[in-house]
Amino acid sequence: MTDRRDLAALLHPLVQSLIAAEQPVLAAHGISMWGYAVLGALDDQAVRTQTALADAIGADKTRIIGTLDKLQEAGLISRVPDPRDRRARLLSISAAGSEVCRSVRAAILAHEERLLARLSADERASFLSAVQTLSRLSREEIVKGG
């Protein structure tokens, strides 16, 4: 191992910059970062409760309410009481929401491709593979050092 700064110190500023780079794309589509996170989660599969959705994107249930209000108002998601248990809200993405999600993701990935062009083909492939492997670890696994 060559001497290096810790991963958090290296990655934290990078992530902050990546988030900043996403803002213009999100603003152009009229959605927030949390709105994009919600669309991304619902694009995979519908969800039965807002609490489950919040967990899926690492947010508090109280934190996504305003986001859901806006997405619903914009017609990007559907949010209806479950007829079998009217306490719960059935959440799903609309065709328009799916289109926004795809469009935003394409723009962000295109932007990221320009950054990844700084890496060699080998580095690039291994980097993406490693990021996906590590991002599959749970917080507990990482904290414990699994």
Next chain:
Amino acid sequence: MTDRRDLAALLHPLVQSLIAAEQPVLAAHGISMWGYAVLGALDDQAVRTQTALADAIGADKTRIIGTLDKLQEAGLISRVPDPRDRRARLLSISAAGSEVCRSVRAAILAHEERLLARLSADERASFLSAVQTLSRLSREEIVKGG
């Protein structure tokens, strides 16, 4: 390019978990995350003003004052008015501070090594190389897509 989530979405939770994993180590040495950031910056080189130090670690100048107070009180840094311009504060790390920095870094790197063991040797090397390459980019370069 295989379809994937965007880098910020993949890396943000990972970084949060890495930061959480650092807390016990930092607590054991009685310093905060910002304290560790300051020690890391001063370990490379002394700095003439607090504003320059804040910039170096991506913080606001008003944000590190309490941190500097604590580090100074603990004898981990030296902080004296520049005799040639008494507005500025000459900042440098002490022997004790350097020792704490080294000790904390060693513990964090050892922890991270356990995580990186999940990657193949090839992936691991390319991942670290890529992270260091990307982390050298300025925020402007990343936002613009350089």
Next chain:
DNA sequence: TATTGTTATACTCTATAACTATA
């Protein structure tokens, strides 16, 4: 007048607790 550090203030984000409705 400009700059460095500091303090005071306000703002944003987030979490906690209290409330409503359903079960």
Next chain:
DNA sequence: TATAGTTATAGAGTATAACAATA
């Protein structure tokens, strides 16, 4: 009594503005 969602409140972290000292 317990759960889902919502609202209200409070807390942490951060940025902005005002201030004192020095140049």
